[in-house]
Amino acid sequence: MAAEETHHVAKTFMDHLPVLQVVIPLFAAPIIVFIGKRSLAWPIAFAASAAAFVISCILLIQVLDGGFISYHVGGWAPPLGIEYRIDAANALVLALISGIGTVVLPYAYESVKAEIPKKNHTLFYACFMLCFTGLLGMVATGDAFNVFVFLEISSLSTYVLVAQGANHNKRALTAAYDYLIMGTIGATFFIIGLAMLYMATGTLNMADLADRIADEGTNRTIRAAFAFIVVGMGLKVAIYPLHHWLPNAYTFAPSAVSVFLAATATKAAIYVLLRFMFSVFNPSFVFEEWTLYIVFIPFSLLAMFAASFVAVFQTNIKRMLAYSSIAQIGYMLLGIAMLNATGLSATLVHLVNHGVTKAALFMGVGAMMLYSGSAFFNNLNGLGRKMPLTGAAMVASGLSLIGVPGTAGFISKWVLVQAAFENGWWIIAIAIMLSSLLAVIYVWRMFEVLYLTAPDPQSTAKEAPLAMLVPMWVLAIACIWFGFDTELTLGSARVAADGLLAGSAGMAH
């Protein structure tokens, strides 16, 4: 560093954005605990997430031309130091995560009041901030081991957040425990993969890894590393046969947590999977040599049909939405397996669209649970009529989940099917459509319960408080908005997909 000292140029605020994005919420968590005042916890958390959201938007705008921003944490140039590397792919996911976080917090204000004992509020918001930080950190970083560290921050806080549902139903505890076991196995698989990669290349920086794998070709160690990383992250993503932790975790978590997790946690993991598959390992290596077609396509099809089918038979809306999430993850994986720019942009755009849609739906259910006490269909009878604004928001987002034209979900489906046709996969295209029909069935069941059944005469339900309605409607309007104006979502997804498909060349310094 001695050489650099003489011509050190002072960094400005704008230069620090990539790291500030993560550090601001990271700072917020201990501040909340340190101050320890219940009344200040929420404002601090909200301010931090709003700041992160603004920063992520600025970053996204900066990288939309296809370039990238590299930030050297600690002043050490990669591959020695840890690098933050923002390109269109992770800027998009960062914007999604921070956006959802910012929208969820006002909602959480009311819902946490109702669901979590007062004495735990301060710690709850601190934990929420840590989860937020972890997700942002694992997406922003360009260092493979740093992914693991931030993955664990988000995972550990998630387990705790899920367990907070125990005040309501004790099964939240076992759900959190199962998630902890599965999550830890996943994370350990991930570091086994990293160990093998490190053994074969001697580096941990993603760009450097990509270069060295591209230069030296693959061997059995690298292939095994790939398998372990995919399975490890697959556990976090809830790829179909590895999804068992997800339904219980989403069902029994407090409403605000379900909203946040459903919209962001699996999405961040999918991003990491994409980053490794396309940027670190060469796409041609990943797919031709590994014939992932044979692995990814069957499992994603299985997810699309089996999980949707299971969702149809649920009596609890939250669990139904959880299974629907597993099915939707199938669509995203299918987009990856298409291995063309359109398919990859379908994955990325669906990642955003589905995040927004699912968050809105979980918010609606959470608002209704304030009065119904549970998310069982029978307890929600006719609530759509008693809570017209909540119900309308759920209709809008439910339509987006089906993929009705004019909604965000339609755009994802369109692009995905287009990608299938570009590859000449007629059967897959029809399969996508058929599986989305299952979504029609389960979403429509929800609508019927909300609108066409007689409400419980003793129900005291009234419209949800404003603090819940506004976030819900922001997301519901986003569901519609992204169905018409795709400049932001699909536009960035296309840039990101091109960057990812460029493979290691896209990571070059």
Add this chain to the structure above:
Amino acid sequence: MIETFIEIGLFAMLVFTAFAIVKTDRLFAVVMLSGVFSLLSALLFVALDAVDVAFTEAAVGAGISTVLMLGTIALTSRTEKKSSISSPLPFIVVLITGAALVYGTIDMPNFGDPMAPAQQHLAPEFLQGSLEDVEIANVVTTILASYRGYDTLGETAVVFTAGIGVLLLLSGLGRRRKDEDEEDA
């Protein structure tokens, strides 16, 4: 050569301990064996030149986590119930994973090979950097706190997360239990 024998001896003991853990159903013994496992692994780390890691593993694995586990079994139960159903699935999972791992080892460089990529690519630069730029004798400290200081910040955040997680699950913030009980009442 003597190193190899020590290592093999340690390995044998580790494997023995691990199998004993599988077999035993008294949780107290399991926890103690788990502590033993950690201590043995710490010894192995010393043999592999990782003194910092050995120190940590001894403090954490044999110390803190044993204490916590003892605390937990005091609060829960002291024996494991034998499972009535035995499924071949776990065994298959383990077998497949193991096979994948063994497959991965085939192209690994030999153990201790100074020409392995891991020794050739970045390690010399770290050693050099610690010597010249940072001027700190313990290279592990240099990398931990400076080169990869951000990882360590993350690590601190993980510890912090665990701390507030346990507080959220088992007690509350700030007060002592008695005060809380009064508030609840």
Add this chain to the structure above:
Amino acid sequence: MEQLIDWAFIVGHVNYWLFIVLMMTGLYVVVARGNLVKKIVGLNIFQVSVFMLYISIGKITGGTAPIFPVDLTGHIEPDPSIVYSNPLPHVLILTAIVVGIATTSLGLALIVRIREAYDTIEEEDILKIEREMTAEDNKEYGAAMGGRA
């Protein structure tokens, strides 16, 4: 002429395979055992074995711990004749150990809560209780829907 058994290869790899045996023992305890505490112990074994794999990556035959010799005033006295093992895996594993203990403590805290809620820490008993809860939910909410709770 290639040898039938490549001894150099076996000697150079046998410790990896031993790590794998340890890892798989740990993993087996996690997936096969029903006692929640024992699962955590299994997880520890699994993770510690992975740590050993990492540390063995850094080992150089004839090397020594990566700490430079210092004189009495604390100044480093470099000695080019000493070979140092690779310190990077050590750093990674320090972080990973901390993550491991964090996971363990959270898992144990959850177990304590589970015991208080279910009065057991055996997976089998818990599943039984949960099945009963589900059956009750089904009776109350499921009949009309023909589905499962």
Add this chain to the structure above:
Amino acid sequence: METSTALFLTMLIPTVAMAGNMAFKDRENLRDGFTFICALLTFACVLCILCAVGNGTMEEIALFEVVSGLTIAFHVEPLGLMFAIIGSGLWILTHLYGIGYMRGNNEDHHARFFACFSIAIAAVMGIAFASNMFTLFVFYEILTLSTYPLVAHKGTKDAIIGARIYLGILIGTSIALLLTGVIWTFVAAGTLDFVQGGILEGKIAPSLVPILLALYAFGIGKAALMPFHRWLPAAMVAPTPVSALLHAVAVVKAGVFSILKVGIYIFGIDFLAQTGASEWLMWLAAYSIIAASVVAMTKDNLKARLAYSTVSQLSYITLGMALATSMGALGGGMHIAMHAMGKITLFMCAGSIYVAYHKTEISQMQGLGRIMPITFIAFLVGALSIIGLPPLGGSWPKFLLMVGAADAGHQIIIAVLMLSSLLNVAYLLPIVGRGFYRPVTDSKLPKGVAEAPLLCWLPPAITAFGCLILFLYAGAIQDFLAPIVGL
């Protein structure tokens, strides 16, 4: 007024009507009056467009681009304009009738009912003026969704099940088949614009054309081509004004209209004729015509019988397209108008009978004609038009279709059309016969003439008269539509 402004107003005004219905929820007269004015204004706008454009075409107006290459855009061409005229014109009458029916029948949730109704009309306008397949698809789905609450209106178990079938088939076919076909077309042709002569020629292997056509023909479930016709009878649980809207004006006509659009502007009549891709569709449509008529004869429930009659009549239009001749397509286009006028008359009559005496089964209608003469005479006129007897409008399209069939060299189709007419006679005329010539058996019925409320019998009387008028102006309609097939 700019034509483009008028075009947007046709969609905007019904939307405003919807908002008005929501806003004046509890003030019945204000609400219904407001909607009526909106209906008149919409019709006026359509007429404005008619005056300005005539049977020419107007430049495309793009609203905005969703994805590159996919725009929400509108244009005016004769077929769409005709559909818009029918839709907006009949809205006025259906609205009047709806007010009478809903009030006379003491139904609940009037505001919701009329609001959804208005949205459905807006969607019809969107479909009529869509200038590409994407826009058409968007409005097609809006139409499905907005009519769902109408079908489920009563909220009874039957209504919910009927609505499920309705929605399940329409959404199911449109997403699984139609959308697949649309995306396939987009990938193959690179555009979805409606272009005279089609966009697919040379872009797709001839052997795949029948498959793509099948995706469209079955995907447009609203055209009720067998075996995807079940939603139509299922939707009969809806209040009768809805049935009138669904089965005469908006929904089914949107379906066959889409089929014609696809045949003419996506595939192109010539391309279809060259490849012979539509031949199987022609036979299926012919089968549909006969089979649905036979089923209709077995139905005692009046609305169910009319529903199957609709299934049969819709296949005329599909058949017109599948013949792949200019005359056939023209006949199909014209049948949209003629059948709309005839069928809406029949439905409104059925509703009048229900409002006045709560009769739903044909066997209960003995002698009812003498009590409600106007209703039954209107019904007779509508029935004759459907059968295709001169001097009523329905005779012309059948004639054109036969000419088209002859052009295509399919004499059997001519026989099918004639047989179908006979079957029409067999299932429609006995209803009138019973009404007039059988003695009254139900002692609860009043003696002497006692019609349904004014707003219930007047609209069908007007549309019945319309059937007569259309006969006289059929030539004008034919000339008006001629440009769509390049004549």
Add this chain to the structure above:
Amino acid sequence: MHHHHLILRVVTKMLVGAIMLFAFYVQFHGDFSPGGGFQAGVIMAVAFIIYGIVFGLDKAEQVFPPWLVHKLVALGVLLYAGVGVVSMLLGYNYLDYDAFSPHHPSHGQHWGILLVELGVGITVTGVMVAIYYAFAGRPPPMKDEDW
């Protein structure tokens, strides 16, 4: 819990001091020998835990009150992250310790490493003690004697 042996109590009192001293040694000598903030934090926590085991939870909570433990938990992270923020305010990258002594970077590095290790130590001490308090404060299902 309150009738432990006298010898045990005396020895513990002596040991606690020694353990703390060792913790400080590990904390501040990490530059030259194995150890650092994490290990020091664990050792420091062990001192309090032993004290708690021997003298009882209540006594330990009097000596080291929970509110203080919780503040320390947060303080350590704040210190660590704060070092990064300060380096940022000085115009350097996040956690670039050169900022603390631009003309002699290695001094800056020393300062930075010292501070962040201290942050780690504080948090780890706090967390370990907090976890111990949380577990020990939970009522057991049955008394030790009943097993």
